[in-house]
Amino acid sequence: xxxxxxxxxxxxxxTDVTLRDGLQQERNVLETRDKVALVGDMIKAGVKSLxxxxxxxxxxxxxxxxxxxxxxxxxAGSECNFRALVPNLRGYDRARKAGCKNIVLFVSATEEHNRxxxxxxxxxxxxxxxxxLSRATKDGVNTDVAVxxxxxxxxxxxxxxxxxxxxxxxxxxxxxxxSGMANPKLVRERLQLAKRYFDREEVTxxxxxxxxxxxxxxxxxxxxGFSSFxxxxxxxxxxxxxxxxxxxxxxxxxxxxxxxxxxxxxxxIGKVVEINGKLxxxxxxPLYDSKVARYFRGRKSVCGR
Numbered sequence: 001x002x003x004x005x006x007x008x009x010x011x012x013x014x015t016d017v018t019l020r021d022g023l024q025q026e027r028n029v030l031e032t033r034d035k036v037a038l039v040g041d042m043i044k045a046g047v048k049s050l051x052x053x054x055x056x057x058x059x060x061x062x063x064x065x066x067x068x069x070x071x072x073x074x075x076a077g078s079e080c081n082f083r084a085l086v087p088n089l090r091g092y093d094r095a096r097k098a099g100c101k102n103i104v105l106f107v108s109a110t111e112e113h114n115r116x117x118x119x120x121x122x123x124x125x126x127x128x129x130x131x132x133l134s135r136a137t138k139d140g141v142n143t144d145v146a147v148x149x150x151x152x153x154x155x156x157x158x159x160x161x162x163x164x165x166x167x168x169x170x171x172x173x174x175x176x177x178x179s180g181m182a183n184p185k186l187v188r189e190r191l192q193l194a195k196r197y198f199d200r201e202e203v204t205x206x207x208x209x210x211x212x213x214x215x216x217x218x219x220x221x222x223x224x225g226f227s228s229f230x231x232x233x234x235x236x237x238x239x240x241x242x243x244x245x246x247x248x249x250x251x252x253x254x255x256x257x258x259x260x261x262x263x264x265x266x267x268x269i270g271k272v273v274e275i276n277g278k279l280x281x282x283x284x285x286p287l288y289d290s291k292v293a294r295y296f297r298g299r300k301s302v303c304g305r
Contacts, residue, residue: 003219009227011264015049015204016042016251018279019070020085022236023063024054028283032066036073038275043080045271051104051230054085055094068098083144087118092132101141104174105129108148109156113178117148122157126164133168146174146206151182151190158190162197172202174230177217180210184220191224206230207249208237209289214249215257222263229254234276234287250290252276273297 019035035052042050052074058065067084074082083102086092095103107125108114114122129145136143145165150158165173175194177187194203205221205228207214218229235250255267269292276293280286288294 003223005261008222008261008263009225011266012222012227012229012258013049014047014251014254014265014267015051015081015083015228015230016047016232017051017206017230017248018042018233018236018251020051020054020064021230021248022232022234024061025238026063026236026283029063029065030282032069032073034282035066035070038279039074039080041271041275041278043075043078045275046265046267047080048266049081049083051083051085054087055091055098055100056085056087068094071095071098071100085146086132088128089132089135092135096139096141102144103132103136103141104144104146105132106146106148107161108178109158109161110149110152110154111157113149122161126161130164130168133170137169143170144172144174144204145170146176148176148178150175151177151186152179153181153186159193162194166197171198172204173198174204174206176206177208177214180208180214182207182217183211183213184216187217187220188224191221191226195224200225201227204228204230208247209235209249215253218249218254218257222261231255233272233279233290234293235289236279236287247289250292252290252292252296256292270296 053067053070054064055067081102083104084095084100086095086103086105107122107129108117111122114125118125133143147161203226205226207217231251231254232248233251235247237247252272255265255269255272258265273293273296276287
């Protein structure tokens with residue numbers, strides 16, 4: 001593939017998923033007021049889209065047990081898009097009651113991961129997903145559908161899922177490298193498949209960084225004309241049903257990388273690094289998975305060779 005840096009998108013949209021994907025497995029449960037403060041900090045940093053929680057069973061994910069309380073405490077009148085994950089009709093009803101107007105439904109592209117994560121087959125999940133999409137359409141609720149394990153090397157049912165979504169009239173999709181095992185060649189192949197079903201502007205890429213290929217995968221996505229990405233502060237996140245998977249691509253690293261290519265994000269890298277420090281204190285551990293954050297913190301110290 002020829003790298004045409006002049007042909008890259010001039011601007012991209014980054015959705016920060018720290019408060020949902022990033023925190024869901026963290027042992028130290030944050031207070032709702034601390035999450036609200038983090039939302040405020042991210043908005044001040046220029047983040048225009050945030051995935052703030054998931055309306056799953058509170059007993060299964062204690063970190064997100066305050067989903068309704070958090071949503072109702074979000075700043076009113078903000079231009080930031082707040083979205084939440086919804087697993088089924090019950091979760092949808094909870095989200096609607098809390099005032100959520102942007103939901104993310106999810107299904108996996110592999111049977112094994114879908115059964116481990118949701119306890120159902122892909123087709124059973126798609127049936128439920130279709131019911132929620134129908135309700136959301138009637139209620140005027142915006143929907144995204146996240147497809148987990150979309151970049152696996154072994155056979156996946158990505159085409160089957162995409163065809164279902166198109167048949168249901170779904171306009172947007174999030175393709176997730178849940179295990180973090182994607183590589184640039186495979187990403188290009190899957191994105192070319194996705195373009196058969198969705199406009200490039202309607203596809204968001206969600207990369208994890210298990211093998212260190214996430215930034216390279218972003219570059220391939222840009223070259224293919226895609227301009228929407230998920231990321232998390234400090235590279236937080238992961239999936240309990242994708243053994244060995246690392247966290248999300250770090251927001252700090254993604255913003256710096258895009259800026260180096262003269263691709264606008266509207267996000268202030270300095271303020272994001274400050275949020276990294278605040279979140280480290282709240283979680284009572286350093287967030288080492290952002291190379292850029294480590295660099296900016298280290299600039300205050302003197303080092304030699």
